[in-house]
Amino acid sequence: MRTIVTVQERVAETPSTVTLRFPYAPAAAPGQFVMVWIPGDDELPMSLSYTEGASKGITVKAMGGTSRNVQRIETGTRLGIRGPYGNQFDPSPKRILIVAGGSGAAVLAPGAERAIAGGAKVTVALGATTEAELLFRERFATMGAAVEVTTDDGSAGARGYVTVVVEPLLATHAFDAVWSCGPEIMMRKVALLARARGVASYGSVERQMKCALGMCDACALGPFHVCVEGPVFSTEKLLELPEFGAFKRDPAGRRVRL
């Protein structure tokens, strides 16, 4: 079920984030993810940061052991890929506000590209800890999105969490949809802001993944399995779940605070 691919291109996007490109033929849609096997290490769910054509890509932020090891992967390395799995962002709305925190931009960039190609007007609120960590700032600008930047340390754009620019954007512009991906506390905040303005809102969430086939229950989120019914959910549905922005499950299935 896995295809062994060879990394053909490696881009250090930020000090803590790397993009790996590899040939992988199966059709994919923005929002979908693949299971990436790093032989001898682990297999991780990764959204496709490049979904079009035969050269797919993933963009990995160093979090723990494996994602840190991924930073050292060079071209020529072989990976096992299965998928794509999960659902996608609907690219049909004409005015889209994208809110990306941390590695969230990896998940949202291909959707933004497809929406713009379809004639949508896209605004991106892009947040990071510091300027050097702003992911895909260039890519969003090049594709024709309007980009508003925030950094925790104020080294670029507005100082503070990305939500500081979301509220004014929602207040001053009309949007048909909000897409968000990043820390769940942030996504929850964005979901509430969108709801207050009556704008349809979708978020891509992360949970433990093992099978990615809707079987093992590792990714259970309320009544949903993120690997099949997600990772993209209407935030109206997410806001109904007590665990959204509050807790996830660890690999043993224990509920742990986010």
Added chain:
Amino acid sequence: MRTIVTVQERVAETPSTVTLRFPYAPAAAPGQFVMVWIPGDDELPMSLSYTEGASKGITVKAMGGTSRNVQRIETGTRLGIRGPYGNQFDPSPKRILIVAGGSGAAVLAPGAERAIAGGAKVTVALGATTEAELLFRERFATMGAAVEVTTDDGSAGARGYVTVVVEPLLATHAFDAVWSCGPEIMMRKVALLARARGVASYGSVERQMKCALGMCDACALGPFHVCVEGPVFSTEKLLELPEFGAFKRDPAGRRVRL
């Protein structure tokens, strides 16, 4: 892999032969056979004596235990059918001599029908021990074949084995093909007569069958497996095999004289 069918029609063809008709959808060609499971008893290879449409049929002569039990099967009885298996008679020749001994007529009748429907002229040499045992005499006549009859006891037609009429027929008529089915000694004789006249000749042979899938070797005949490459062979090929008309294998795989 088996379909359970219900016997819908039962025709006592001769004192020792019965035809069972049942609905069985898979397409079949004259010459092909099915494996017929008589629950609680055995599973036997049986040529389809009716190949057209959804109502297939087999015609079974009482030989030993199981085929004798088959004579008592009534309508409503359930059988397990798999197949059809094997190859077929090529119905394209325009002048065909059919030589049928014993239950061989069961194998040959549907091919005769298809050939006549395709415009061929068919002559049938039909042999049996005694008049009452002449199988499908009516059916051959009705379909428009010229029928020449022989019986061992002279109760109908020429007295003797069916070969007594084959030689004169070959001498006086032009044929593009000879088809034969019956005791192998008879088929061997027919094959030699056809070869002497330079007429293409095909025979349907019987061997032990277990898997009918070309695996178990029960039906081995020289380099061939009758279940896959047969049961219809060019008699030129058969005449090359020392066992044709001489010996077969028993269920244990021992060579036994025919």
Added chain:
Amino acid sequence: MAELSVRCAGIALRNPLLLASGIWGESGESLVGAWKAGAGGVITKSIGSFPRPGYPNPTIESYDRWGMLNAMGLPNPGIEEYPQEIAIALGAGATVIGSVFGGDAAEFANLAAAMAKTGVCAIELNLSCPHAQGYGSEIGSDPTQVEEIVRAVTRAVPLPVIAKITPNATDPAGLAAAAERGGAAAVSAINTLRALAIDVELRRPVLSHRLGGLSGPAIKPIGLACVWQIRERVRIPIIGVGGIASGRDVLEYLMAGASAVEIGTQVAFEGIGAFGRIGRELSELLESLGFARASDATGAAHSATS
């Protein structure tokens, strides 16, 4: 429509289709989901004494629609935290069977006692996971240990005890007989078969644990043989497991001797809707074959005159 409700091991089931352990069984909400989708009862993930993260990924290899290989490594939140999940399932009215795994009779008995307090209606003992050192089939393939463990558990809990039998043994029916002697109310068979996949490009086993367990349609003929042989050896009810993907498969298990069945891998291939579809197929098939009740089919193939 044929009557699908059955009694098995003293438990009343609204239909004979149970959610197999390890599928959708880690979270209470998922158990509820399976119940709402039509399962006759739900079996929890196998729970141990302590939280276990399971093995690293890859933990799964899938073969089209005919098989699945897994070595999850018995991930579970541990018996202390897990009862909150059961409470959610019971709150929704589900019939819940609690599965536990331990390393010896005492651990099994302790776990079962704790599990019994949660309100489950029966306990299933995982004596059969093929890929966990010191657990599962390592102890479950020894009839003496099976008998001892089952006896310890039946003494410790007032609930029906179901022993889940491994097929990775010379004589699975002998293991079922040992469970019966130990006082089991029923046996379930089978768990997965020890299996392996190798990635030839990478020259290594696919699963991080290397060896895993094969499930799905590929093992149905093997599960049927185990149930058949167990039926010829024991009198307690049998729950058939392994490769069920259709109502016809369920009926094969019933006729081989099962009173109920568990369904696992098909959920990965089809989603939880499998329960509703298979239940409908079973009902129609029973009806068309002249069975008024699912329970009438149990063991039917054993009485066929040869």
Added chain:
Amino acid sequence: MAELSVRCAGIALRNPLLLASGIWGESGESLVGAWKAGAGGVITKSIGSFPRPGYPNPTIESYDRWGMLNAMGLPNPGIEEYPQEIAIALGAGATVIGSVFGGDAAEFANLAAAMAKTGVCAIELNLSCPHAQGYGSEIGSDPTQVEEIVRAVTRAVPLPVIAKITPNATDPAGLAAAAERGGAAAVSAINTLRALAIDVELRRPVLSHRLGGLSGPAIKPIGLACVWQIRERVRIPIIGVGGIASGRDVLEYLMAGASAVEIGTQVAFEGIGAFGRIGRELSELLESLGFARASDATGAAHSATS
């Protein structure tokens, strides 16, 4: 192209793809056919002391392309008549391995001695047929008997002895170790898995013998696990069997520890041309993965650093 010839158990094989016992192995002409189709060697049908007709039909149930169930019942012409078939195969230049089955060590030794006289290059002991009372896995799942039988045979014949191991056992690798102790030159693994099919319309098992053996792709992951575990326990060469349908499957077996393989059920699905195709696939795959020789792949997956 990669070099396919291998040595295994002291036998030189032109390629590692052997015709499995029981497939195309009753008649000498069929053995010749498999040899001409490209098999690296052919293994005869398992031969016993006396002619056996086998079980009545139905003896086969087939599951699409992923599995096959059979209970032929070891039909064979008996050791007295069978040598004429081997003579035909040897006459065509085939590398022939003679398979025998017996009920105890003495019978095995007698059969092997008779078989050795026919000119075969090795003897395979069927210790693993899952559906023959008093034969096969009934004795082959007991390590003591396996060791004893293998020892008796190795003393009786001057040829390499291959013990065919059953997967229907708690510890197949322990059986292989017993065979090694007994002096086997190699082990082959696996034979079929005990299995059953039920016809729900007729309410009865499909096969006349009821229980049969599962073969084909469904059992490949199980065969691989056995070969993997055997490789970790014994030093004699292993012949991998079970579900091979492609060059990639062969390579999985080699990497799991096999030096050669046997192919059976795929012949039913594809015809004898399977040997040529699988050989070509194997050669191309080895080449593309940088293996100069098939033998270089043996055990390759065991050395992967975790």
